[in-house]
Amino acid sequence: MVSAVPDMFNELFSYPFVVKALIVGTLVALCAALLGVSLVLKRYSMIGDGLSHVGFGTLAIAMSLDLAPLEVSIPLVLAAAFLLLRLSENSKIKGDAAIAVISSSALATGVIIISMTTGMNADVCNYMFGTILAMKDSDLYLSVGVSVVVLILYAIFYNKIFTVTFDEGFAKATGTKTAIYNILIAFLTALVIVIGMRMMGAMLISALIIFPPLSAMRFFKSFKSVVICSAVLSVVCFFIGIVFSFQLNTPAGASVVVINLMAFLLFSVLSYIKKKV
Amino acid sequence: MSAILTCSHVSMKYDTAHAVRNVSFEVNDGDYLCIVGENGSGKSTLMKVLLGLLKPAGGKVAFHGFKQIQIGYLPQQTPIQQDFPASVFEVVLSGCLSRHPFPFYTRKDRQMAKDNLTRLGADGFMRKSYRDLSGGQQQRVLLARALCATEKLLLLDEPVTGLDPVMANGLCQLLDTLNKQGLTIIMISHDINSAVKYGNKILHMQTKPLFYGATSDYLKSEIGMRMIGGERGA
Numbered sequence: 380m381v382s383a384v385p386d387m388f389n390e391l392f393s394y395p396f397v398v399k400a401l402i403v404g405t406l407v408a409l410c411a412a413l414l415g416v417s418l419v420l421k422r423y424s425m426i427g428d429g430l431s432h433v434g435f436g437t438l439a440i441a442m443s444l445d446l447a448p449l450e451v452s453i454p455l456v457l458a459a460a461f462l463l464l465r466l467s468e469n470s471k472i473k474g475d476a477a478i479a480v481i482s483s484s485a486l487a488t489g490v491i492i493i494s495m496t497t498g499m500n501a502d503v504c505n506y507m508f509g510t511i512l513a514m515k516d517s518d519l520y521l522s523v524g525v526s527v528v529v530l531i532l533y534a535i536f537y538n539k540i541f542t543v544t545f546d547e548g549f550a551k552a553t554g555t556k557t558a559i560y561n562i563l564i565a566f567l568t569a570l571v572i573v574i575g576m577r578m579m580g581a582m583l584i585s586a587l588i589i590f591p592p593l594s595a596m597r598f599f600k601s602f603k604s605v606v607i608c609s610a611v612l613s614v615v616c617f618f619i620g621i622v623f624s625f626q627l628n629t630p631a632g633a634s635v636v637v638i639n640l641m642a643f644l645l646f647s648v649l650s651y652i653k654k655k656v
Numbered sequence: 657m658s659a660i661l662t663c664s665h666v667s668m669k670y671d672t673a674h675a676v677r678n679v680s681f682e683v684n685d686g687d688y689l690c691i692v693g694e695n696g697s698g699k700s701t702l703m704k705v706l707l708g709l710l711k712p713a714g715g716k717v718a719f720h721g722f723k724q725i726q727i728g729y730l731p732q733q734t735p736i737q738q739d740f741p742a743s744v745f746e747v748v749l750s751g752c753l754s755r756h757p758f759p760f761y762t763r764k765d766r767q768m769a770k771d772n773l774t775r776l777g778a779d780g781f782m783r784k785s786y787r788d789l790s791g792g793q794q795q796r797v798l799l800a801r802a803l804c805a806t807e808k809l810l811l812l813d814e815p816v817t818g819l820d821p822v823m824a825n826g827l828c829q830l831l832d833t834l835n836k837q838g839l840t841i842i843m844i845s846h847d848i849n850s851a852v853k854y855g856n857k858i859l860h861m862q863t864k865p866l867f868y869g870a871t872s873d874y875l876k877s878e879i880g881m882r883m884i885g886g887e888r889g890a
C-alpha cells in the first residue's frame with residue numbers, strides 16, 4: 380500500500396502523452412487562474428464562457444475542413460474576444476444577453492457542422508468534455524509558447540491589471556489606457572481557452588477560469604494573495620484531477636472541474652468557520 | 657489669483673439628450689468649488705468631462721500648469737468595489753501608477769502611499785482588507801489614493817453620500833484641512849449646507865448652470881435662498 384502511490388506516479392509519468400498533457404495543463408491552469416481573478420471581479424465571467432463555446436464552433440470547422448485546430452481557432456476566438464468585450468462594455472444592448480446568444484449560436488453551429496460531416500462520434504465527446512490524448516508535439520510547443528507569453532505579460536502589467544480591475548474610472552482618469560488592458564485581458568483569456576480547450580473540453584474550460592478565483596476570494600483578502608492562492612489552487616486541482624481521471628478512466632476536464640468544485644466547497648466551509656470563530 | 661482650470665461652454669450628450677449644456681467656470685489655485693444640483697442634473701457627467709473620461713460634445717476644458725492625468729479623483733462608490741479583495745495598501749499604492757511611465761512601484765511610491773494614509777489618519781488600517789472597512793474608512797482610503805495621484809487638484813463625486821453624519825462630518829473637515837494646506841478641490845455634493853459652509857464657489861447645475869459664482873453671492877441669490885430655506889424648512 381505504501382509503495383502504491385509512487386508506483387502510480389511512475390506509471391503515470393512513463394507515458395509521454397501524460398507528461399505532455401501535464402506540462403500543458405499545468406501552464407493552462409496557471410494562466411486561467413490568474414486571468415480569472417480579473418474576469419470574475421470585473422463581472423466578465425460570461426466572456427470566458429462565451430469564448431469557450433465559440434472555441435467549440437471553431438474546432439468543428441477545423442475538424443470538418445481537416446485543418447490544424449489551433450491555427451484555425453486562435454484567430455477566430457481572438458476576434459470573438461474583441462466582440463464579446465465590446466458587447467459586455469455596452470450595457471445599452473444588454474451585454475449578457477448578447478453574449479448568451481452568441482455562445483449558444485456558436486455551439487449550435489458547431490454541432491450542426493459536426494453532424495453533417497464527421498458525425499457525432501467519440502471525438503466530439505472529447506471536444507466537449509476533454510481528453511489528455513489529443514496532444515501532438517506541435518500543439519505542445521505552441522501551447523507552451525503561448526502560456527509563457529501570457530505569464531510574462533501578466534507579470535509585467537500586474538499593477539496595471541490591478542488598477543483596471545479595481546476601479547476603471549480612476550485608472551482611466553489618471554492616464555492608464557484602460558481599453559488596451561481590457562483587450563489584453565480578453566485576448567489572453569482567448570488564447571488560454573483555445574490551448575486548454577481540448578484537454579479540458581469546450582464545455583468545461585471556463586470552470587478553470589472561474590472556480591479557482593472564487594475559491595481564493597472566499598478566504599484571502601488582498602489582491603496579491605487572491606492571485607497567488609488562485610494560481611496554486613488551480614495547478615493543484617488540475618494535478619489531482621488528472622491523476623483521478625487516469626486512475627478511474629473519467630474524462631480529464633470533468634475530473635478537474637469536480638476537484639475544483641470540492642476545493643470551492645472546502646474553502647467556503649473554512650471561511651464560514653473562520654467568520655464564526 | 658491664477659486660474660488652473662478653465663471650462664468654457666462645455667456641453668455633453670448621451671445619444672441625443674443633453675446631460676450638460678453650456679457650462680463655463682474657472683477654478684483658481686486654492687479654490688474649493690462645490691457643484692450642487694438634483695439627481696440627474698449632469699454633475700457626474702460634467703466631472704467625467706473634466707477628467708477626460710468623456711469627450712465633450714462642445715466646448716473646451718483647459719488646464720494651466722499641470723496635465724489632466726495629474727488630477728486626483730474620488731469616484732462615486734460602486735457596489736462592485738465594496739467587496740473587492742484588496743488590501744488598503746494595494747489600493748492606495750495604485751494612485752502612484754500615473755507618476756511614471758513604467759508599470760512598477762518605486763520605494764518613493766510606497767513611502768508616498770504610507771505618508772498619505774498617515775495624513776488622513778488612516779495608517780492604522782494599512783494592512784487591512786478594503787472590503788472589511790466601513791464606508792467612511794473606505795472613502796478615506798480612496799482619498800489617500802487620490803492624493804497619491806495629485807499635488808494640485810482633487811475631484812470628488814459625492815464623497816459623503818451614504819456615510820453616517822459623524823463620518824460625513826469628519827470627512828468634510830479632512831477635506832477642509834487639505835484645502836487649507838493648498839490643495840484645490842472640486843466637489844459634487846448632495847448636502848447644500850456643507851457645500852456653502854466649506855466651498856468658496858458654487859456651481860448649481862440643472863443640465864445648464866443655474867448659478868455660478870462666489871458662495872456669498874449664492875446665499876444672496878434667489879435660488880440660493882430657496883435651497884437653503886427649503887433645506888431648513890424640510
Ligand SMILES: Nc1ncnc2c1ncn2[C@@H]1O[C@H](COP(=O)(O)OP(=O)(O)O)[C@@H](O)[C@H]1O
Binds near residue numbers: 698
Ligand atoms: N452612461 C449613460 N448613458 C446614458 N445616459 C446617461 C449615462 N450616464 C448618465 N446619463 C443620464 O445623464 C443625466 C445626467 O446624469 P449624471 O451626470 O449622472 O447626473 P448627477 O450626477 O447629477 O446625478 C441623467 O439624466 C442620466 O440619466
Ligand SMILES: [Mg+2]
Binds near residue numbers: 699700701732813
Ligand atoms: Mg452623480
